[in-house]
Amino acid sequence: MHNAAFRHLGLDCVYVPFKVSSRSLRDAVRGLRLLGVKGFNVTVPHKVEIVKHLQKIDPITRAIGAVNTVLNDSGTLVGYNTDATGAIEALKSNGVSPGDSKFTILGAGGAASAIIFSVAEASPRVTVLNRTLEKAEKLKRKIKRQLQVDIWTKRLTRRNLVESLRTCDVLVNATSVGMEGNPSGLPIRRADLERRLTVFDIVYGRSETELLRKARSAGCKTISGVEMLLHQGAAAFEIWTGRKAPVEVMRRALAEATARGVRGNAGC
Numbered sequence: 201m202h203n204a205a206f207r208h209l210g211l212d213c214v215y216v217p218f219k220v221s222s223r224s225l226r227d228a229v230r231g232l233r234l235l236g237v238k239g240f241n242v243t244v245p246h247k248v249e250i251v252k253h254l255q256k257i258d259p260i261t262r263a264i265g266a267v268n269t270v271l272n273d274s275g276t277l278v279g280y281n282t283d284a285t286g287a288i289e290a291l292k293s294n295g296v297s298p299g300d301s302k303f304t305i306l307g308a309g310g311a312a313s314a315i316i317f318s319v320a321e322a323s324p325r326v327t328v329l330n331r332t333l334e335k336a337e338k339l340k341r342k343i344k345r346q347l348q349v350d351i352w353t354k355r356l357t358r359r360n361l362v363e364s365l366r367t368c369d370v371l372v373n374a375t376s377v378g379m380e381g382n383p384s385g386l387p388i389r390r391a392d393l394e395r396r397l398t399v400f401d402i403v404y405g406r407s408e409t410e411l412l413r414k415a416r417s418a419g420c421k422t423i424s425g426v427e428m429l430l431h432q433g434a435a436a437f438e439i440w441t442g443r444k445a446p447v448e449v450m451r452r453a454l455a456e457a458t459a460r461g462v463r464g465n466a467g468c
């Protein structure tokens with residue numbers, strides 16, 4: 201989608217994918233900087249590790265502790281997290297105002313942390329359910345320290361999930377359940393999902409996730425991970441180019457790529 205946006209704006213840039221092993225991360229980052237690459241995206245499993253190879257991190261990204269976008273500012277590598285912006289834009293463009301909505305968020309990994317940081321300050325209540333409770337509790341302490349707000353944390357069990365769904369407005373799946381290679385279901389049934397809920401699954405792929413299928417058939421409003429991917433990509437584009445991202449051009453390119461099953465992140 202970035203290449204379509206570069207072409208659309210007549211920018212002389214190209215976005216290419218690289219597969220980098222954890223062992224080679226330091227050298228790869230150094231190489232990209234020395235080659236004068238303008239910027240790059242970083243994905244799993246490097247989002248946390250990359251932080252130690254950058255010279256500057258924007259403040260909210262430092263609090264989140266994970267970077268997905270890097271700008272090479274004349275040799276100074278600056279880290280950003282556009283997952284947070286992407287998630288907020290995906291919610292807002294689907295009529296969800298974080299300040300007026302109670303959230304149940306599943307997961308406490310990198311993407312979940314970005315989303316929780318971005319909604320916790322505005323939302324009247326955020327409940328985080330994670331398979332490993334200790335990780336959610338660690339995140340809760342971090343949020344309290346950085347933002348001076350409280351979130352609620354519980355282990356991800358069916359009982360806790362059903363209880364939390366009774367009082368929330370928006371359910372966000374920010375675990376990796378539903379992605380290729382991790383398809384096993386979340387502890388949730390169609391009957392648990394009331395029509396009034398908005399269900400946002402940040403996992404994306406060629407086909408609709410099981411959670412979104414259940415939510416749609418229960419009559420809930422659904423938001424797909426592709427929306428977040430689009431908006432986090434648009435935010436990265438703006439960081440690299442200083443130009444307004446042509447979101448509709450990117451949306452069309454992303455839809456075509458998703459239909460073909462193309463995935464990947466890269467430099468430009």
Ligand code: NAP
Pocket residue numbers: 244283286306307308309310311312330331332335356374375376377379382384402403404425426428429430432
């Ligand atoms: P991560 O840091 O590895 O975190 C994974 C999370 O999923 C953890 O909370 C983990 O729980 C939980 N989990 C994994 N398998 C589980 C299972 N079988 N049952 C219950 N919980 C399980 O990964 P991430 O970077 O946050 O990414 C999470 C997902 O979001 C990925 O699918 C990624 O592709 C997607 N994503 C989408 C976008 C977008 O733009 N749409 C952006 C970023 C990420 P534990 O803590 O217990 O291990």
